[in-house]
Every structure is written in C-alpha cells, then in structure tokens.
Amino acid sequence: MAELIQVGTDTPLFNYTCWTELLEIIVTPAGKVDYTLLMQHHNLLQRFITELGTVSPDTAPDRFPTPEHALAYWINAYNAFVLAAVSAEYPVRSVWKVRDGQFFTRVQHSAGGVTLSLNDIEHRVLRGRFHEPRIHFALNCASNGCPPMRPQAFEPTGLQQTLHTATQQFLASEWNCRIDHAQKKIFVSRLFRMYAEDFAGTADSTLEYRHGVLRFVAEHTGEPFETLADYAIVYNIYDWGLNDAHRDPQLRPITFHESVETFHAKDGVLRELYLYDGNFCNRACSWCTVFGSPQGWYQAHTTRVLDSALATVAQDGNIKFYGGEPTLHSESLLAAMRYLRARGFSGLFTIYSNGVKARTLIDLLDSDLQSEAVLNYSIYLGRDAEPLPTSAKALLEAWGREHPMRLFTGYKVLYHVGAGVDMVFDRDREPDYHALAGCVLCFPVLKSTGEFHACPLAIENPAPHFQLGDVHTPAATLFNNYQAFRTWAVTVLDPAARERQITSCAMCQKRLAELPDYRSLLPEAPLPANSPNASRRPGTH
Ligand code: SF4
Ligand code: SF4
Structure with a gap:
C-alpha cells in the first residue's frame, strides 16, 4: 500500500517518508551512494518501489494536486528506479555495463501500475511535460558525472527553491x-x-x-x-563510472571521445567536416569500414580541397582528419593543418589514428594546441584487432595523462559497413545493443580527390545517394544537400532497413539500389550528369 498523508478532509497526498529514510542512510556527504548499505536496507527501497507502483500523478491526480507534486513524484521515481536497477546487478561498474546493455530502455518500472523505461520517465514524462531544465540537477542515473544524490527526497513543498539550490550546488563544482x-x-x-x-x-x-x-x-x-x-x-567528459561510495572515480588517461558539434538547420554552414585522404593503412582490420590496408590508396589534400573545406565549415567548427592512417603522411597532414590555420580556421582539429606511430601522432598534437586525437578502440584495447604495441600505448597514455581532453578512444560499436558488413560481432559491439542500428547521421566528408560524400563510414561507397557535390559546388548547395540527406536517412533509409530487418549501414552497402536518393526530397533534384559515379551500382566494392 502506498503511504499516504491525509491533508484537509479527504485529500491523501503521496509521501516520501521511507524514501528519505533510505537516502539518509545510503547517501554520503559527497552525494555518492553506499551500495553496501543499500543492499542491507533493500527492504526500504523495495517498499518505496511498491508505493510508486501503486499510484502516480497519471492514475491518481487528486493525490498530486499541483505541478510540484507531480514533478516531485517523477524525479523521486526516476532516482529510485535507477537504484533498483543498479542493485539488481551490483557490483556493476557502470550503468553502460549491465548485462543486456539496456539500462535506460528496459520497460520494467511500474509507476501507478503503468510500466515504463527510465528513458520514458526522463524524456516523455519529465522533459516532455514539465519543460524544467533544472531537473537535470536533480535526476541521478548512478554515474559520477551526475549531480550529487540528494540525501532526502525531493518534496513538493519548496520544490522550486530546492531545484534552484541543486542547480547552484552543481555549478559550484569546478568539474561542472x-x-x-x-x-x-x-x-x-x-x-x-x-x-x-x-x-x-x-x-x-x-x-x-x-x-x-x-x-x-x-x-x-x-x-x-x-x-x-x-x-x-x-x-567536459562525462564520467559514466558508477557513483559508488566505495570506489574513487577513476577516469582512464584515455577516455571515450564525444563529438562537440551538433547539426542545426539554421546554422546554414557545416559545424563539422571530415577530410579523407584514402584508405592506405599500416593495419588491415577485418571489419574496417573503409577497407583500410597497406594496399589502400592515398592522395594528399590539395590547396583546392583545403580552400573548399574552409568555404564549407564554420571557422570555429571542427575539422576531422581520417583515412587510412593519417600519421603515415604526417608531413602532408601538418602542412594541411598549418594551411587551414593560416587562412583563419580557429576551430578544433581531430585526428583519427590507430596510434601505432605514437611519437608521430604526439608531435602532430603538440604542433597545434587546438587539436585532439581519437584512437581506434579495438587496437587500443586489443579487442578484435591486433593490439597497440606496448611502448606506443605507454607513450600515448603518459601524454594523455599530461594533456587532459586531448586524447581519446573511439566508441566500441562496430558498424555493418565496409569490410565488416556481414560479420557477427560480440553482443556488446553490435550497433543494436547500443540502440545504434539506424543511421548515426555523421557530418559529411570532403575527399582529397575533391568530392563531398555524405558519410565517413561509407566513404568508399560511390553510390549517388552519398554524393553531395564537389569542390566547385557552392557551400550553400552543399549544406542544403546534406540537410536533405539527413532527412532522407531518417525518413527513407532507416524505415527501409527496419522493414528488411537489417541495420541501416548494411542497407547502405547492400541494398541501396532499392531506394531513391536524397535528391528526391529536394525541390529540383537532378543527378549530377557528369559524375563518373552517377551510373554505378552501390555497394559493389
Ligand atoms: S580500422 Fe583504422 S587501423 Fe584498422 S585498417 Fe581501418 S583505417 Fe586502418
Ligand atoms: S546508415 Fe549509411 S549513411 Fe548512415 S552511418 Fe551507416 S553507412 Fe553511413
């Protein structure tokens, strides 16, 4: 039975007594959670979870008479459901390391008899209904990057002030x-x-x-x-390590990379652009999206290509160099970076590298303070690929420790495109495990041969679906084409892939000829008549 407080004549309000009782026991002064104590007092958590399952603002609105009552319920419910999910798998070290990888999407939490996922509560209920940004300083998803756990429930009375204080406390931390x-x-x-x-x-x-x-x-x-x-x-980097009072937060010297830029239609200019100079590589990973190998091709970026990049990407945006292995042509890469800087590019350079030539990569990073590198996850960790030589790894980690937020690894997902299109990966490396079976909507690429391509993963696929233009195409047209490509990916490509029960990447490589291309969404949409690739079937390499 839900604990209810009688206010007035017959208005029983939901109350948080047992939730506060538990929080006062398990939350440390630093806002971490003592999971050992949580296990010892699990009955209190279970009792509160049962109460949440009995009523909610949706099923018993008279018990939540103001928006504050409803908001408090959903914040407390989210935090309690998180603790329940973690405790079911403790000692898990991160919410991203739970057995099925579906921590936020599992539909298993009962609120007033309605079963919801954590994402449902956060996005559909809290963000969708309340439009209150300060919830982000109240919700705690059991990670070190979250705001500190509050040692009491969020009560409806005084909630506005509580949220204000929580926001100020969060922002008072240097890390935040x-x-x-x-x-x-x-x-x-x-x-x-x-x-x-x-x-x-x-x-x-x-x-x-x-x-x-x-x-x-x-x-x-x-x-x-x-x-x-x-x-x-x-x-700053978001620390997804568990907010466990018994484990000090330990960010590895080289953490996951997260891109800085997001596409916004009103920008009118690309915030991010990949520069690709071929798939020549000193490795030949069996699943490589670009078919990289020592037999691959390479062509240096010309000044014509670099000028086109400058005209297309925001001056303070992000230019990302990749191949192949960029450190195999470090002089040319350094010259390209200097050329772009000398002509006003003030944004971030990102270099994707396998790190084998560690010293060369570090020299490149040292040459430009506004640069970062992203190492190949598989090679860095020796998972599904030949590992990084020990000396290279040690060198990179030492440099990474001394240069926070400059050296990262890519994410662990392997996409079904390129050489890996038909491969079966470990479960936690499959895109659908991470809800990434659809198009990931990367920013586009400018090849050193002068063509703009819509996808860095499918860069070796010459299908017209990916062709956005070339160095002669006006920047505004490229932007519009890319915007249309994104719309096409979401409205045409993803549904078609779902229908065929394959990932969107596999659809791109194997069955793209079955789909119209993005130009069908443009007002006037001719295929580039003189394009050498316009008549080639996709996915034939
Ligand atoms: S994944 Fe990277 S390191 Fe491996 S072959 Fe491809 S380009 Fe080279
Ligand atoms: S679905 Fe196609 S366009 Fe999207 S990331 Fe995969 S290969 Fe690229």
Whole structure:
C-alpha cells in the first residue's frame, strides 16, 4: 500500500517518508551512494518501489494536486528506479555495463501500475511535460558525472527553491563549471550539451544554443551574461563510472571521445567536416569500414580541397582528419593543418589514428594546441584487432595523462559497413545493443580527390545517394544537400532497413539500389550528369 498523508478532509497526498529514510542512510556527504548499505536496507527501497507502483500523478491526480507534486513524484521515481536497477546487478561498474546493455530502455518500472523505461520517465514524462531544465540537477542515473544524490527526497513543498539550490550546488563544482576569463573559455558539464534544447529553448542554430546555455549558466552563477557571451564553451567528459561510495572515480588517461558539434538547420554552414585522404593503412582490420590496408590508396589534400573545406565549415567548427592512417603522411597532414590555420580556421582539429606511430601522432598534437586525437578502440584495447604495441600505448597514455581532453578512444560499436558488413560481432559491439542500428547521421566528408560524400563510414561507397557535390559546388548547395540527406536517412533509409530487418549501414552497402536518393526530397533534384559515379551500382566494392 502506498503511504499516504491525509491533508484537509479527504485529500491523501503521496509521501516520501521511507524514501528519505533510505537516502539518509545510503547517501554520503559527497552525494555518492553506499551500495553496501543499500543492499542491507533493500527492504526500504523495495517498499518505496511498491508505493510508486501503486499510484502516480497519471492514475491518481487528486493525490498530486499541483505541478510540484507531480514533478516531485517523477524525479523521486526516476532516482529510485535507477537504484533498483543498479542493485539488481551490483557490483556493476557502470550503468553502460549491465548485462543486456539496456539500462535506460528496459520497460520494467511500474509507476501507478503503468510500466515504463527510465528513458520514458526522463524524456516523455519529465522533459516532455514539465519543460524544467533544472531537473537535470536533480535526476541521478548512478554515474559520477551526475549531480550529487540528494540525501532526502525531493518534496513538493519548496520544490522550486530546492531545484534552484541543486542547480547552484552543481555549478559550484569546478568539474561542472569552470570559467577561465584569461582564455575566454567556459568548461561545463556535458549535461549542457546532451540537453542543450532544455537550457536554450527551441533554438535551431549553434549560436542560439550556445547563448541559451551561457544565459542559464550566467543566471545561476551570478556572472554577467555579457561577460560570457563570446566565451568558447568546452564540454567536459562525462564520467559514466558508477557513483559508488566505495570506489574513487577513476577516469582512464584515455577516455571515450564525444563529438562537440551538433547539426542545426539554421546554422546554414557545416559545424563539422571530415577530410579523407584514402584508405592506405599500416593495419588491415577485418571489419574496417573503409577497407583500410597497406594496399589502400592515398592522395594528399590539395590547396583546392583545403580552400573548399574552409568555404564549407564554420571557422570555429571542427575539422576531422581520417583515412587510412593519417600519421603515415604526417608531413602532408601538418602542412594541411598549418594551411587551414593560416587562412583563419580557429576551430578544433581531430585526428583519427590507430596510434601505432605514437611519437608521430604526439608531435602532430603538440604542433597545434587546438587539436585532439581519437584512437581506434579495438587496437587500443586489443579487442578484435591486433593490439597497440606496448611502448606506443605507454607513450600515448603518459601524454594523455599530461594533456587532459586531448586524447581519446573511439566508441566500441562496430558498424555493418565496409569490410565488416556481414560479420557477427560480440553482443556488446553490435550497433543494436547500443540502440545504434539506424543511421548515426555523421557530418559529411570532403575527399582529397575533391568530392563531398555524405558519410565517413561509407566513404568508399560511390553510390549517388552519398554524393553531395564537389569542390566547385557552392557551400550553400552543399549544406542544403546534406540537410536533405539527413532527412532522407531518417525518413527513407532507416524505415527501409527496419522493414528488411537489417541495420541501416548494411542497407547502405547492400541494398541501396532499392531506394531513391536524397535528391528526391529536394525541390529540383537532378543527378549530377557528369559524375563518373552517377551510373554505378552501390555497394559493389
Ligand atoms: S580500422 Fe583504422 S587501423 Fe584498422 S585498417 Fe581501418 S583505417 Fe586502418
Ligand atoms: S546508415 Fe549509411 S549513411 Fe548512415 S552511418 Fe551507416 S553507412 Fe553511413
């Protein structure tokens, strides 16, 4: 039975007595969770979970008379369901390492008799109904990057003030918000990127989002917005390690890479662009998306190509070099970076590398302070690929330790495209395990041969579906084509792949000829008549 408080004559309100009792026992002063104590007092958690399953604001609205009552219920419910899910698999080390990988999507939590997933509660209920950005400083998904767990329930009475205080406390931590006035940079939690629209409203340009986030930070830190308005925002790494009081947070010297830029239609200019110079590589990974090998091709980026990149990507955006293995042509890469800098590119350079030539990679990074590198996950960890030589790994890790947020690994997913199209991977490396079976909508690529291609993973696929233009195509046309490609990927490609029960990447490689291309979504959409690839069937390599 739900614990109910009688207020007035016959209005029983939901109450959080046993939840607070539990939190006071298990939450440490630093806002971590003592999971050993949680196990010892699991009956309290179980009791609260049962109460949540009995009523909710949806099924018994008279017991939640104000929006604050409803909001408090859903925040507390989310946090309690998280603890229940973690305790079922403790000592798990991260919510991303649970057995089925579906921590946030499992539909298993009963709220008022309705079974929901954590994502349902966060996105559909909390974000969808309440439009209250400060929930992100109240929700705790059992990770070190989350706001500290509150040692009491969120009560409806005084909830606005509680959320305000929680926000200020979160931003008071250096790890969540650090303003460097000398460098004109503000380092904030990645929560601000994950939920940018919650902080910035329905803006659809990078600048509007940036200002929305900065306005929010200014409001809650007391810094004048005018001071911060032209500061660069750096999003800190999100630590997904379990918020376990018995384990110190341990970020590895080389952590997962997360891209900085997001596509916004109103930008009118690409925020990110890949530069690809061929699939020549000193490795030949069996699943390589670009068929990389020592037999691969290579062509250096010409000044014509680099000028085209400058015209297409935002000056303060992100240019990503990949191949093949870029360090095999380090002089040419260095020259390209210098060329772009000399012509005003002030954004971030990202270099995708297997790290085998560790010293060369470090020299490249040392040559430009606004650069980072992303190592191949499989090679770095020696999983499904020949591992990195020990000396190279040690060198890179030492450099990574001394240069936080400059050296990363890619994500563990292996995509069914390129050489790996028909391979079966370990369960936790399969795209669908990570809800990535659809198109991942990467930013486009400019090849060193001068063509713009819509997908860095499928870069060796010459299908017309991917052709966005070439170095002669006006930047605005390229942007429009790319935008149409994204729409096509979501409205045509993904549904077609689902229908055929394959991943969208496999669809791209094997069955693209069955689909119209993105030009069908443009007002006037001729195929480039003089394109050498226009008549070739896709996926024939
Ligand atoms: S995955 Fe990277 S390291 Fe492996 S063959 Fe392809 S390009 Fe080379
Ligand atoms: S679905 Fe196609 S376009 Fe999307 S990431 Fe995969 S290969 Fe690229």
